[in-house]
Amino acid sequence: MTTQSSATAPLPTARAALPWVTTAARLVLAGVLIVAGWSKMGAPALSIEAVKAYQLLPTAVAEIVGYVLPILEIVIGLLLVVGLLTRMAAIVTAVLMCAFIVGIASAWARGLNIDCGCFGGGGALPPGQKANYLPEILRDVGFLALAAWVAVRPPGRLALDSALGLTPVAEEDQSPYRDASDEDDDPEAHEERNREKDD
Amino acid sequence: MGNAARRATREKIRLQREQERKRERRRRQVTITLSVVGVVVLIVAMVAIWQSTRNRSEGYAGELAPISRTAEGDVVMAQPGVNAPVLDIYEDFQCPACKAFEETSGDTIKRLAAQGKVKVVYHPIVLFTQEPLKSNSLRASTALRCVPGGRPWMALHDRLFKEQPREGTVGFSVDDLVAWGKEAGVTDANFESCVRGQQGASEQLNYSSRTMQSAKIQGTPTVKLDGQELGDTAFVPGELESAVLEAQPK
Numbered sequence: 001m002t003t004q005s006s007a008t009a010p011l012p013t014a015r016a017a018l019p020w021v022t023t024a025a026r027l028v029l030a031g032v033l034i035v036a037g038w039s040k041m042g043a044p045a046l047s048i049e050a051v052k053a054y055q056l057l058p059t060a061v062a063e064i065v066g067y068v069l070p071i072l073e074i075v076i077g078l079l080l081v082v083g084l085l086t087r088m089a090a091i092v093t094a095v096l097m098c099a100f101i102v103g104i105a106s107a108w109a110r111g112l113n114i115d116c117g118c119f120g121g122g123g124a125l126p127p128g129q130k131a132n133y134l135p136e137i138l139r140d141v142g143f144l145a146l147a148a149w150v151a152v153r154p155p156g157r158l159a160l161d162s163a164l165g166l167t168p169v170a171e172e173d174q175s176p177y178r179d180a181s182d183e184d185d186d187p188e189a190h191e192e193r194n195r196e197k198d199d
Numbered sequence: 200m201g202n203a204a205r206r207a208t209r210e211k212i213r214l215q216r217e218q219e220r221k222r223e224r225r226r227r228q229v230t231i232t233l234s235v236v237g238v239v240v241l242i243v244a245m246v247a248i249w250q251s252t253r254n255r256s257e258g259y260a261g262e263l264a265p266i267s268r269t270a271e272g273d274v275v276m277a278q279p280g281v282n283a284p285v286l287d288i289y290e291d292f293q294c295p296a297c298k299a300f301e302e303t304s305g306d307t308i309k310r311l312a313a314q315g316k317v318k319v320v321y322h323p324i325v326l327f328t329q330e331p332l333k334s335n336s337l338r339a340s341t342a343l344r345c346v347p348g349g350r351p352w353m354a355l356h357d358r359l360f361k362e363q364p365r366e367g368t369v370g371f372s373v374d375d376l377v378a379w380g381k382e383a384g385v386t387d388a389n390f391e392s393c394v395r396g397q398q399g400a401s402e403q404l405n406y407s408s409r410t411m412q413s414a415k416i417q418g419t420p421t422v423k424l425d426g427q428e429l430g431d432t433a434f435v436p437g438e439l440e441s442a443v444l445e446a447q448p449k
Contacts, residue, residue, distance in 0.1 A: 041249065042430075042431030042434070042435075043253060043303075043431045043432075043433075043434030043435045044249065044250060044253055044255070044434075045255070045299045045300065045302070045303040045304075045434040045435075046296070046299070046431060046434050048299065049295055049296050049299045052295060053295065055365075055366070067246050067249070067250055068242070068246055070249075071242055071245045071246050071249060072242060074245075075238060075241055075242050075245070079238065084234060085231065085234050085235065085238065088235070112366075123295060123296045124294070124295060124296075124366065164230055165223070165226070165227060165230075166227055166230055166231060166234075
């Protein structure tokens with residue numbers, strides 16, 4: 001989709017809509033992260049228990065993750081809402097989603113019967129209750145795709161990054177000719193062209 | 200304007216732009232760095248606050264309220280004459296969340312009982328149906344039935360959670376159970392044969408299914424204060440204590 005829009009000049013409406021797609025993706029991810037983080041905040045002991053249930057990390061590391069993950073999710077979610085450090089937040093989100101996918105897939109592969117603890121809860125499931133890992137993995141793959149989109153096309157509309165002038169993309173947009181003129185062997189003719197365009 | 204002059208002017212403009220761009224880049228870097236530092240500080244501060252306000256075990260090692268087994272098989276820890284509020288604890292020695300609960304809130308519960316603020320009723324049940332979880336759990340809880348009460352009961356109870364086998368592995372061997380019981384201060388000469396014989400096992404299973412049915416237990420730990428399930432509150436010592444103090448009889 002990206003290559004298409006740059007190769008053939010897209011309809012103006014489509015170009016105008018793309019930043020809004022980023023904004024929408026940001027808000028969806030933010031909602032998911034904040035709800036997920038908040039629902040783990042009930043008790044540190046339970047959050048740690050949910051991490052330990054995966055039996056992937058040494059106890060000390062699991063404890064740190066249990067303490068940090070809920071808060072990390074909430075803070076990253078807030079960054080995505082306001083659009084501050086959008087690309088970094090999106091990359092962290094993508095890394096988190098990859099970690100969740102790996103964790104759930106490995107729990108599945110090892111035949112563990114656990115609650116993923118994605119939105120609070122967690123730990124071993126009571127007898128008679130069967131874990132259903134596939135929808136959880138597919139869901140996280142979807143979130144991963146959204147995070148990748150935001151990382152590739154930050155920051156979207158309504159973003160603090162734009163207000164603070166933190167977007168390198170915006171700078172490039174302002175000065176496509178200047179950069180070219182530096183290397184141009186006939187700068188005079190080039191400037192003439194620019195003037196024409198400006199008019 | 201001559202060609203050279205034009206060239207010089209252009210060069211000047213170019214330099215100005217270059218500087219402008221450098222300034223702009225520096226400003227951006229400073230803003231980004233400050234934002235990142237701000238976010239990291241925010242995360243660390245929030246973790247610290249969360250950790251300290253909803254903290255772990257208080258580490259109580261004082262006197263315990265009297266502990267004794269009832270006719271039904273529950274174990275009561277309460278000061279004489281304290282009948283309310285009642286804190287019911289349904290737990291399985293093989294359940295990791297129960298271990299977390301005991302590690303986090305166990306000491307607060309012991310202190311509150313010792314202070315006469317609450318009557319605690321332990322219901323050690325066998326929740327698991329799959330092996331080797333079920334056998335582990337059954338061996339351990341049956342062994343604990345060989346201890347009639349008092350401090351040794353609590354010491355062995357705590358030891359069992361401490362030594363909880365990793366899920367999926369066989370643990371709580373009879374030899375270990377006997378040794379832990381002795382270390383817990385059990386002096387009864389029949390204790391060892393009681394643990395090795397596991398005669399109480401069938402009664403322990405009956406007791407478990409009876410308890411799960413009558414108390415409608417879906418999972419462990421289930422912690423009820425005067426019949427009301429506490430949920431996450433049970434895992435936050437401060438909140439658990441407030442709940443108990445609020446439930447004091449007027």
